[in-house]
Amino acid sequence: xxxxxxxxxxxxxxxxxxxxxxxxxxxxxxASITNAGMAEMAxxxxxxxxxxxxxxxxxxxxxxxxxxxxxxxxxNIKIIIVTSMADVDFITKAKEANADSFWYKEISEHxxxxxxxxxxxxxxxxxxxxxxxxxxxxxxxxxTPSEFxxxxxxxxxxxxxxxxxxxxxxxxxVRWHIKELFEKTGYNNRVTLAxxxxxxDLIVKDF
Amino acid sequence: MQMIQKxxxxxxxxxxxxxxxxxxxxxxxxxIILCNYQMHRLCHALMGSDIxxxxxxxxxxxxxxxxxxxxxxxxxVLRFPDGQVWxxxxxxxxxxxxxxxxxxxxFPMTQLYAKKAELEQENQKLEQVNQRARRLSKELDQTVxxxxxxxxxxxxxxxxxxxxLTTRRxxxxxGALDELQQAGKxxxxxxxAFAVVDFISYDDLKNGQEAATSLVDPLRELIDSSAxxxxxxxxxxxxxxxxxLAYLLVTAMRECATNTVRHARGTEMTVTLxxxxxxxxxxxxxxxxxxKGEIREGGGLTDLRRRIEKxxxxxxxxxxxxxxxxxxxxxxxxxxxxxC
Numbered sequence: 001x002x003x004x005x006x007x008x009x010x011x012x013x014x015x016x017x018x019x020x021x022x023x024x025x026x027x028x029x030x031a032s033i034t035n036a037g038m039a040e041m042a043x044x045x046x047x048x049x050x051x052x053x054x055x056x057x058x059x060x061x062x063x064x065x066x067x068x069x070x071x072x073x074x075x076n077i078k079i080i081i082v083t084s085m086a087d088v089d090f091i092t093k094a095k096e097a098n099a100d101s102f103w104y105k106e107i108s109e110h111x112x113x114x115x116x117x118x119x120x121x122x123x124x125x126x127x128x129x130x131x132x133x134x135x136x137x138x139x140x141x142x143x144t145p146s147e148f149x150x151x152x153x154x155x156x157x158x159x160x161x162x163x164x165x166x167x168x169x170x171x172x173x174v175r176w177h178i179k180e181l182f183e184k185t186g187y188n189n190r191v192t193l194a195x196x197x198x199x200x201d202l203i204v205k206d207f
Numbered sequence: 208m209q210m211i212q213k214x215x216x217x218x219x220x221x222x223x224x225x226x227x228x229x230x231x232x233x234x235x236x237x238x239i240i241l242c243n244y245q246m247h248r249l250c251h252a253l254m255g256s257d258i259x260x261x262x263x264x265x266x267x268x269x270x271x272x273x274x275x276x277x278x279x280x281x282x283x284v285l286r287f288p289d290g291q292v293w294x295x296x297x298x299x300x301x302x303x304x305x306x307x308x309x310x311x312x313x314f315p316m317t318q319l320y321a322k323k324a325e326l327e328q329e330n331q332k333l334e335q336v337n338q339r340a341r342r343l344s345k346e347l348d349q350t351v352x353x354x355x356x357x358x359x360x361x362x363x364x365x366x367x368x369x370x371x372l373t374t375r376r377x378x379x380x381x382g383a384l385d386e387l388q389q390a391g392k393x394x395x396x397x398x399x400a401f402a403v404v405d406f407i408s409y410d411d412l413k414n415g416q417e418a419a420t421s422l423v424d425p426l427r428e429l430i431d432s433s434a435x436x437x438x439x440x441x442x443x444x445x446x447x448x449x450x451x452l453a454y455l456l457v458t459a460m461r462e463c464a465t466n467t468v469r470h471a472r473g474t475e476m477t478v479t480l481x482x483x484x485x486x487x488x489x490x491x492x493x494x495x496x497x498x499k500g501e502i503r504e505g506g507g508l509t510d511l512r513r514r515i516e517k518x519x520x521x522x523x524x525x526x527x528x529x530x531x532x533x534x535x536x537x538x539x540x541x542x543x544x545x546x547c
Contacts, residue, residue, distance in 0.1 A: 014344075015337070015341060015344055018340060018343075019336065022343065029347070032344070032347065035425065037425075037458060037461060038425075038428055038429070038432060041433070041436065041464070041465060044436055044465065044468060044469070045435045058425075059425060068506070069510075072506055073469070
């Protein structure tokens with residue numbers, strides 16, 4: 001029997017995961033919290049074997065940052081990052097934080113319990129790619145890594161000059177990337193583009 | 208090609224008559240000019256007679272015979288006494304010569320509606336499971352809390368028992384001074400556990416119904432978790448109303464509470480807040496072991512320093528004579544308006 005800690009601030013998703021665990025004969029729900037910042041203390045308090053860790057939690061605490069801290073002090077605890085957001089950087093960041101596995105809540109082809117079993121058996125289960133999101137006329141997979149870098153700063157409200165300075169590129173290069181994005185999406189202004197990106201969680205600010 | 212040559216009017220009529228769907232056509236006067244077997248059968252069930260005029264069928268579809276009921280709100284789907292479900296649709300069709308006819312079709316929907324009923328049953332079961340999950344989830348916090356309180360009380364019971372036994376033995380056997388000192392040291396070690404239990408009991412008494420919703424209050428959650436780890440937090444002062452500043456202070460307390468357990472092995476942590484018009488400061492200490500040297504900032508303290516400095520504040524760590532973390536955060540400046 002493995003003790004599970006759930007870190008999830010969305011009530012419905014939390015109840016759903018709690019239901020999976022309570023119906024299972026291999027896992028026991030040790031605790032369920034809504035703030036990833038409290039996860040380390042929960043692991044010290046309970047004898048946790050596995051954490052189901054959401055990325056964006058209460059008080060803007062990042063589940064991936066919390067995973068990195070827990071893995072540093074308690075490397076034997078297995079962590080599955082769970083999210084419904086299509087942010088392309090989440091998988092990379094989760095791997096950097098040494099999270100064991102990664103699961104997309106609503107769209108994953110695998111069942112959560114299957115991922116939990118495989119993770120507890122020492123397997124690292126990551127999706128091959130992020131879910132595709134339609135931005136205007138374009139699919140998110142059509143954007144280049146450089147365009148994503150520009151988009152990430154664009155949604156923070158940075159000017160072309162600020163983006164250029166941050167990415168160490170010229171202002172015309174920034175404008176060229178934005179023009180390419182307009183052509184791909186069919187949008188003709190950056191506010192519409194940024195709103196669509198944020199609304200569809202393709203880039204999640206501060207996480 | 209051979210197949211096409213063999214298809215005659217009779218073959219087409221035969222196929223039409225034996226279609227699994229019901230279908231009939233009426234001319235512009237409403238007189239039925241073509242009707243297949245299935246539609247005949249359905250009309251008999253609906254009206255109890257053959258269909259002569261399309262108006263009869265329209266009327267029967269609005270007021271079906273006893274035993275036939277509507278299966279949808281729009282009144283297009285009917286459930287027949289034999290359990291079969293049919294959807295009726297009327298539209299107008301025009302032939303190659305420009306003549307317009309009214310067409311009424313009946314589609315078999317029995318399987319679809321059986322699946323729908325099955326789905327509704329499954330949804331009902333799912334809702335019951337959800338209700339059960341919600342109820343259990345509500346009770347979880349309280350159950351865990353009671354278990355922890357009980358475990359702590361057991362620990363205190365055992366610790367006090369050990370202290371009493373040691374003291375009794377020392378006194379009855381007229382032990383030497385160093386044995387008395389050892390017994391005293393044991394008492395000093397165990398006494399903080401009283402404070403933890405006292406805190407939890409008081410908290411239970413005070414909050415009662417609030418316990419289930421305590422997750423939303425970061426300070427409450429921190430105090431509860433720390434108590435669960437055997438650390439009592441004493442807060443001298445009131446957290447600022449600014450939720451961001453308050454949360455940053457709670458974050459610092461959390462980092463210190465974790466370190467109190469992990470490194471200092473302490474049981475009490477004291478947080479003192481100082482407020483001025485422009486800033487709020489905090490000093491955090493614990494009763495654990497003193498650091499053996501200068502504190503080397505690792506992931507947690509570095510991250511805390513980054514958060515504090517991002518908010519425009521500063522953080523200092525003192526290792527001697529006792530460990531102390533001090534931090535100062537600026538208050539948000541009042542928005543000034545030159546025209547007001």
